[in-house]
Every structure is written in structure tokens, then in C-alpha cells.
Amino acid sequence: MLVLLGLVLRLAPADTLTAFPPKFQVGKLNGDVVLKCNTSEQQVTWTQNGEPEPMAELVAEGQTLTIIGLDLPAAGNYSCWAGPVLLDTTYVVVSGTREERMNVSCQAESYRGSFRCSWTGPRSAIFRARLTRSDGSLGEWVPASGRRGRFSSSFTDPSFCPFAEELRPLQLQLEGLSDTSYHSFSSHFFIRDIVRPSSPxxxxxxxxxxxxxxxxxxxxxxxxxxxxxxxxxxxxxxxxxxxxxxxxxxxxxxxxxxxxxxxxxxxxxxxxxxxxxxxxxxxxxxxxxxxx
Missing domain, CATH: 2.60.40.10 (Immunoglobulins)
Structure with missing residues (x-):
């Protein structure tokens, strides 16, 4: 078992995110996080944000890496290597310590099942959103566009029928990542409650x-x-x-x-x-x- 201690006192900033990483893991503040390198190699080495001596206290054993007592400096991009060959990468973030409250606003121009939602969030975060449709099916993640802490995404519910009564609300799920933190929020609404026509x-x-x-x-x-x-x-x-x-x-x-x-x-x-x-x-x- 190899124990790596963070001997460097400076803060090692995480890589700036511009898109959701293919693989990320959310851990609780001061909790332990276990990462798995997706490889058949039995012995690998690990880096955090490209640094061979991460700040975090780590326990590496074969294909598994345990982060002891996750904190904000320990967040970031963890990569496993076989010599100079990159094998796998996982982005680690800290979950929010309290329930997220975001100001989400959705608006539809008509009863065609299409609408746009906007919300506020940390300026440094990136977001994605997905819809649980009126028939209960789960939509794909949609990247959000954002600038200066304002984000938005457009959606269409193909199962929506404008001539039928809405029996269950739609659910909008938001998921955000900043350099060190994870953000999530969900909102429920009926399309009939968010319709605002265009001008005559x-x-x-x-x-x-x-x-x-x-x-x-x-x-x-x-x-x-x-x-x-x-x-x-x-x-x-x-x-x-x-x-x-x-x-x-x-x-x-x-x-x-x-x-x-x-x-x-x-x-x-x-x-x-x-x-x-x-x-x-x-x-x-x-x-x-x-x-x-």
C-alpha cells in the first residue's frame, strides 16, 4: 500500500472546466472518496491536475485510489497512468453542504411542448439540464449556455399533447460543476402555468x-x-x-x-x-x- 501525503502547502487549483467531463465523481466534504482506474493494469500511478505529488492525502492500491478527507484543495482532475500512458481520468468535486436554491424560470410561447428555462448560478460553473417528460420518460442531458452567472437551455417534450389535460408536472433537473464544487437543483411545473404568448x-x-x-x-x-x-x-x-x-x-x-x-x-x-x-x-x- 502506498500512502501519499500532501507535503506542499500551496493550493493547487483545479483545471478550469469548459464542458462536463466524461467521468466525474461527487464526494462529501471531509469524507473519503474511492476512485477506480478503468484499466486491466494492476499497478498504476496517479496525478492530480497534472501534479505527481497531489495535495490530498491519498491511499493507492492497485487500480484503486482513496482520497482521505476530501476538501476543496483536493478537488480536481485525477488521472491514472501506466508509465507515460494515460489510462483513465476522473474529475472529483465536493457536493454542496446545504440544499441548493436556484432561481429557475421557464417560459413557453404556446402549447407545443417546447419551452426555455433560465436560472442563476456561480459565475465559474458550467451546467447541464435534463427533463423528465409528461409520460415519465427521462430526456437526454442538454448543455446549458451561460454568461456572468446566467444560464439557459431549451427543451421539447415530444410526448406532450396540447389537447389533453396535463396530469403530471414536468421535472427539470439541473446539474452544475465549478472547479471544486458540485451543484444540483430540480424544479416541477406544468406547461399550462408557464405559457406566455408572443406579441400579436x-x-x-x-x-x-x-x-x-x-x-x-x-x-x-x-x-x-x-x-x-x-x-x-x-x-x-x-x-x-x-x-x-x-x-x-x-x-x-x-x-x-x-x-x-x-x-x-x-x-x-x-x-x-x-x-x-x-x-x-x-x-x-x-x-x-x-x-x-
Whole structure:
């Protein structure tokens, strides 16, 4: 049995991660971690982050390496070698000491089973995410894009049926690695609770005598038929004196105003559920027919 003691007092930083390593292992702080070199070689040597004298207290025996009392300096890339030949590599990280609480937000533009989730996390971490779908099947890991501690991933649930009642929530599982630590979090939600339509399209205004006729089209991503996936529209118009007035229209895609409006804009949401309103369209000056 070979016992390697960390005699060097400096901190040996772990390699900076840019993608999830093919093989990693999570250990508890101050606990022991056992690594296995995937090889038929009986005698191997080990390095931590390329250093032949790791800081950690290690016990090596054949193809097995035990890290005694895992701490943050002991985290990193452990490689086993047969002479100059690299045999196997395992990235070791420390699990969180308390339950992770991440601010996860998911949003779908319609009931097509596709949505995007975003969350905050350590700036130095990389993340991946996967979905437990509505039929109970487990999706593949999806790499997350991230910048300055903000991360996001897009998903599609192919088993989702927009005409059926959602009986079980989706589960989003997040997994993150920083240079020394492991992060995990899960979130449950129904698609019906995260739908936020895109803005309505093609808002037009036309003077017809003393009336102002307005017409528009639903968001391009909104599903059909319109009778089943009805929308509630919220028109906001500004009078000549600067007063802003709201008008709600159910299902229809046109209306008339008796008042003299200076400009208008429009938003929408699902008529039967109560999710978020879509973003407003830009303000449109009332005058000749225009499209946006």
C-alpha cells in the first residue's frame, strides 16, 4: 500500500472546466472518496491536475485510489497512468453542504411542448439540464449556455399533447460543476402555468368616419384551431390628453373605438388559463393603415 501525503502547502487549483467531463465523481466534504482506474493494469500511478505529488492525502492500491478527507484543495482532475500512458481520468468535486436554491424560470410561447428555462448560478460553473417528460420518460442531458452567472437551455417534450389535460408536472433537473464544487437543483411545473404568448402581429388602424377600426393577428407561434386555443387581447390606447385606456377583447381579432386615440398597442394571453400576458407591441400612431 502506498500512502501519499500532501507535503506542499500551496493550493493547487483545479483545471478550469469548459464542458462536463466524461467521468466525474461527487464526494462529501471531509469524507473519503474511492476512485477506480478503468484499466486491466494492476499497478498504476496517479496525478492530480497534472501534479505527481497531489495535495490530498491519498491511499493507492492497485487500480484503486482513496482520497482521505476530501476538501476543496483536493478537488480536481485525477488521472491514472501506466508509465507515460494515460489510462483513465476522473474529475472529483465536493457536493454542496446545504440544499441548493436556484432561481429557475421557464417560459413557453404556446402549447407545443417546447419551452426555455433560465436560472442563476456561480459565475465559474458550467451546467447541464435534463427533463423528465409528461409520460415519465427521462430526456437526454442538454448543455446549458451561460454568461456572468446566467444560464439557459431549451427543451421539447415530444410526448406532450396540447389537447389533453396535463396530469403530471414536468421535472427539470439541473446539474452544475465549478472547479471544486458540485451543484444540483430540480424544479416541477406544468406547461399550462408557464405559457406566455408572443406579441400579436399585424396591428392595423383605420379611420372609418368617427370610429377607429383596429385589426390584428394572433402570434405566429400560437396553435390552431383558434376556437380551442382562444386568446384574450388587451388593447391599450392613449387619448389626445395623454390618458391611457385599456380595452379587452375575447377571441375576436378586430374592434372599434369611439374615442379619438393618439396611439395604440396590444398584448394577449390565454383566455381559459391565467398565465402571463405577452409583451406589448410597440406603440403605433393612429393614422394611415400600418402593419407591425
Amino acid at each position: 402581429r399585424e396591428l392595423t388602424t383605420q379611420r372609418r368616419g368617427e370610429q377607429l377600426h383596429l385589426a390584428w393577428a394572433p402570434p405566429a407561434s400560437w396553435p390552431l384551431p383558434r376556437s380551442y386555443f382562444a386568446l384574450l387581447y388587451r388593447l391599450q390606447y392613449e387619448l389626445l390628453n395623454g390618458t391611457q385606456v385599456d380595452k379587452y377583447v375575447e377571441g375576436a381579432e378586430e374592434t372599434q373605438l369611439q374615442e379619438h386615440a393618439r396611439r395604440v398597442r396590444i398584448s394577449c394571453r390565454d383566455l381559459y388559463a391565467n398565465p402571463a400576458w405577452s409583451p406589448w407591441t410597440t406603440w403605433q400612431d393612429v393614422g394611415a393603415t400600418q402593419q407591425r
